[in-house]
Amino acid sequence: MSQVPAATKAMRVLKFLASQPDPVPLDRIMRACSLPRSTAYHLMTAMAEEGFVTHLVDERRYGLGVAAFEVGSGYSRQAPLQRLARRPLAALADKVGESAHLAVLHGRDVLYVIEERAHGKPSLVTDVGVRLPAHLTASGRAILASLPQAQVRALYPDKDSFVERTGIGPQSLSALRTILAEARQRGYAVENGEVTTGFASVAAPVLDHNDLPLAGVAVTFAEDGPVDRAAVAEAVRATAATLTRRVGGH
Template sequence: MGQVPAATRTLRVLRFLASQPEPTSIDRIMRACALPRSTTYHLLTAMAEEGFVVHLPEEHRWGLGVAAFEVGSGYTRQEPLQRIARRQLAELADRTRQSAHLAVLHGRDVLYVVEERAPGRPPLVTDVGVRLPAHLTASGRAILAALPPAQVRALYPDADAFVHRHGTGPRTLSQLRALLADTRQRGFATEEGEVTPGLASVASAVVDHNGHPVAGLALTYADGDAHALADAVRRTAGALTRRLGGTST
């Protein structure tokens, strides 16, 4: 029984951090969770050791860590998201005659959970269950562009975090930040030949009621009007966002 209050306090801290748009100070955490400062510090330190939170010492702030993303991704990998998305993706593939897929963030990778292949289109590497580097895929870039900058920095702390498939794509955090800024300004994410030479993708994020990106929805094509396809992707992503209680842009 002695462990129950500690578990409750830990979950309270996690829930509060998940509701924030960016990492926050220990003072805000302790006030929001009604905890003593020493207790809050010990909880955060233990959670950081397990990867559920990350400390940003230069900012004196705490935010969610990679393990928290993995837990969230575990939920989205289960039936609720797939059930909601499968019919929407099938309709999108039928309407655009391009292959559609849905991916969730898993660490620095995206994990593909739904794919609807358009008739006559070539097979893709984005089969269900496949993992690819998030910073190289359109779906991953859509998710990363919707995350707070501090959380992107936590995911990509150094150059070793950037892997490559065909010698293209961002190699540093500054290059990734510039790419994500372009994505936000454009309103959708793109990649051209960085996953499979000769194929391109456009993608948009699906967000939940907290404004957190839970998935990236993409179309992959060999030829087509990128802006028209992006509009179709954004409409479908917006419909899924509303189903999850989020607000589409």
């Protein structure tokens, strides 16, 4: 049992508020975080005084405060996920002899935050800072396959949500769901020529303590090259599992 229950309760409140699209009334915070009314009131007052919570008096609701934004900004500046992933990704690229990368979900795109290019391999479109449609990439599919179905449905509400690059790839939510179901079943996601003609990728998700995806680890290789795809997939899964443990996931 935690020796700092007040801190634990405060963190639960912050995580709950961060998951909400709008400020919420105290009663909802109480129910979601299993807090008695008196405890919730005193906790919210203290968090508001420190700037982590904003009390919207006229609306009788609570939302995240400026201090919470500063914490999030600090996380972005320090880039802990990238720091934790750099060496494992380099080891992955060395092991399989192909380029490896780490991507995070950004709307309906994936944003590439690390690329470890294998020796002698050509540069890829998946350079750091590049965004690509998540439903076409292996890393994006690995992330999407680990999201709740309602969230995937919200990301892809209609056919206009589905773009293409090489003339192939899912063009409907049902087609994407089939691809994601296959990824969940085999334990990793794949793409073949849907991002760049002649290249394929395999990827696995990095999960947090709630089993939600933080990122996707992927390896890209020439489709017609002498690649043992099963061995690459296993190495990718092992690297993703290592990062999952490093960020506190199961």
